[in-house]
Amino acid sequence: MSRAELPRGWQWKTIGEVCRVIPGFAFKSKDWADSGIPVIKIKNIKSDCTIDVSNTDCVPPEVVSEKMGKFRLRKGDILIAMTGATAGKVGWLSSDREFLLNQRVAKLDPVDIEKRFFWGVISGRRYQDLFFHLADGAAQPNMSGKQIENVEIPVPPHQAQLHLASIVSTYDDLIENNTRRIEILEEMARRLYEEWFVHFRFPGHEEVSFKESELGEIPEKWEVRQLEEVVALNPRTKVPKEGEKWFVPMGALSESSMVVGSLEKKSGNSGAKFQNGDTLVARITPCLENGKTGFVDFLPEEQPTACGSTEFIVLRSISLCPEMVYLLARSDRFRDVAIKSMSGATGRQRVRVESLVELPVVQPDHATLEAFQRFVVPCFKQVRTLALKNANLRAQRDLLLPKLVSGEIDVSDITMPEDKEVEAA
Template identity: 60%
Template structure:
C-alpha cells in the first residue's frame, strides 16, 4: 500500500456499483453456435476475457442466467477457483453471462476507474488478499462473501485514469499486434485450403486432373502417406550440458502458431525439436482445443530444444515447414488424430502410429515453391509481431505493480511510443 497521503484504502463494495457472483449451477449448453455465450474460468486470463472456445446456450437459458444482472462492456471479471485470482475485462457488447466460479465487479465511475480496477487486481496488494482468502485442500477457492470484502488502495480519480491510460496503451498495442497476427495466420490457412484442399491455385484452370483416393488431384501431383512427406518424432540431438530452452504444454496456443512463454531447464527429457518443426499436443483436452505451434524461435547458438512429453513433433521431408504446420492445423488431420485417441477417460492420447498412413497430397515442386514464397513472409511477420508483444508485456508487467501501488509517481512515466514499437 502506498505511503502517499493522496492514496487511501477502501473496501471494493464502497467504490463499485455492483459485485455480482454467478448463478450457482451450470447452464445447459447447446452444441451449435448462438449469440449467447457462457464465460468460464478458462476464458479469463492475464487481464482479458477471451470469447474463443466458449460454450453456447439458447435464449431461454441466457435470459435465466442474466436475471440478476446482465454483464456489460467494462465489467471486470475475477475467477474464484480453477484458477484462483485470474482477472479480465469485458471489452465488447456481445451477449455473455457468467459461468460458475466467477465474480463480476462493476465500478462506480464517480469513484473508481474500471481500467484501474482491472490493473489493481493484477497487483500485489489485491492478489495477496485473494491468495490469503483462498481455501481448500485440493483446489484453492475464495468464497463469494470474501470476494466482496476485498480492499483496494486508491489515488484520486484523475490519477487512476492516468495510470490506467498508460497501462492500457500497452494493452492496446498488444491487442493491435494480436489482431494482425490473427489476420496473417488466417491468410495462410485460407491459402492452404484453396491450393491443397480445393485445388484452386494459380493456373489450375488450365491443368488436367486425375482420380486419387483424395478425389481428383492435378496431374503431376501425388498422394502419399504422411510418413513419406513428414517425419514424426524425428531423432534430434540436444545439448547434453547446461540450460536449454524448454517448451511446456502451456506455451502452445489454441488458435495460433506462436510458441511462448518459454522456460530454461537442464536435462534432455521430453520431445526434442528444431526450427521449422511443428509441435502438436497429443493429449486430451489439449488436442481438441487445437494446441499446435511452429518452432522458429531458436537462435543459431542453440539449434535444438526440448518440450513436453505430450508433443508430437512433425518435421517436413517432402513438403515445406509452413505447409507441414498448416496440415497439422487442418480439420482432416485433427479429425484423424482425435479418432485415434486411446487411454483412460480424460487422459487419452493420440496413437502416433495411427497417423502414419494418413493420405497427404504432394504438389509438384513449382507449386510447392510458389506456396512457400507466399506464406513464409506471413510466418516471419507473425514471429516478429509475437516478439514485439513479448517485449510489450514485459514492459507493462514491470510498470504495473509500481503504478498501482503508488511506488512510482505516474508523472514520471511516459506513454509507450507507437512509432518506436512499430520500428522495433
C-alpha cells in the same frame, strides 16, 4: 508493499469496497447445446490476460431467463478464474458479441474506481500471484467470491486514477491492435492453405490437368502420400542434458494462434524435443480438442533445440515445408483423425500417434510449394514480430505499473509508448 509506502492521499481499500464480485451461473448439463448463446468458462481465460472467444460452449436462448441479466457480459468486462490451474488469472473481454458467464468464473464490476486503473492493478504479476495463492486445496485450487472481495489494493485520488488509467489503456490498446493483426495474418495463411491444398484453387489451376485420387481430383503432377512419408512424427532431436534451456509447458500453446508464449527455463532434457520450424500439437484431452497447437520459431542460434511437455506431438517437415505442416496440423481433417484416435481413461485420453501415420496428405510439386512459401513465410515472420512486440509491451507494462501504483514514479513523468517505438527484439 506496506501501508507506510503509499503516497499521500492514497488509501488501501478492499476489492469489495470498490467493485462487485459476481460469480457466474451454474448451468445444468442438459442446458449445453452446439449452438446458441456462447458462455465464457475457465478455459477461455488465458495466461496473457486475454479471453479467447474462439472456442466457447453454448446454451440455447430458451434456457436464459430475465433473472439472469447479471450473468450477461459486455465488451470491457473484467473476469477472474476461480478454480483449477488457472485460478487467479484475469481477462479483459474485448469482443462485442453477446456472452453469458459460467460458474467458477467471476465478473469484477467496478463501481467506485476507474475501470482501467483497477484493471492495471489486478492484471499485474503481483496480484496474479496473490490471487492464485488465495486458492485453497492442493488437488483443485479454488477461491471464493468473499476471498476476492477481501483482497486489498492501493487506491489513489480520482485524478491520479485517470492518469494511470490512460497509461494502462495505451499499453492495452497497442497489445490488442497487434493481437488483431496476428489473427488476420494467421487467418490469411489458413485460407491460403485451404484454397491451394484442400480445394486445389492455386494460381494457374485452370491450366492444369487433374487426376482422381483418394482425396478427390488432384493436379496431375501431385501425389497423395501417407503422413509419415512427408512429415516426421516425434523425430529424434538431441538436446544436451547440461545447463538450463528453454522449456515449453502445455499452457504456452494457444488454442487459436501459432504464437508460443510463457516459456520457462529448465535444466535437464526430459519431455518432447524440437527445433525451429517444428509444429507442436497437444495430444491429450481437452487440450487437443480445444486446438492447442504452436509453431516453433523462437529458439536462438546458441540453443537450436529445446524441450517441452511430454503431452506434445512434434511434427517436422520432410518434403513439405514447415509452414504447410503447421497449417495441416490446424486443418479440420487432421484434427478430426487425431481426436477420433484418442484412447485411455475418461478425462486423460491421448492421441495414438500410430493412428496418424497413414493419414493421406497431398504432396504438391516443387514449384507450387515454393510459390506457397513466398506467400506464407512473410505472414509467419510478421506474426513473430508482432508477438515479440506484445511481449515487450507486457514486460514494460508489468515493470512500470507497480512503480506507478506505489508512487515510486510520478505519473506526470511518463511518456506514452507508441507502436513504432516498441522494438521486437
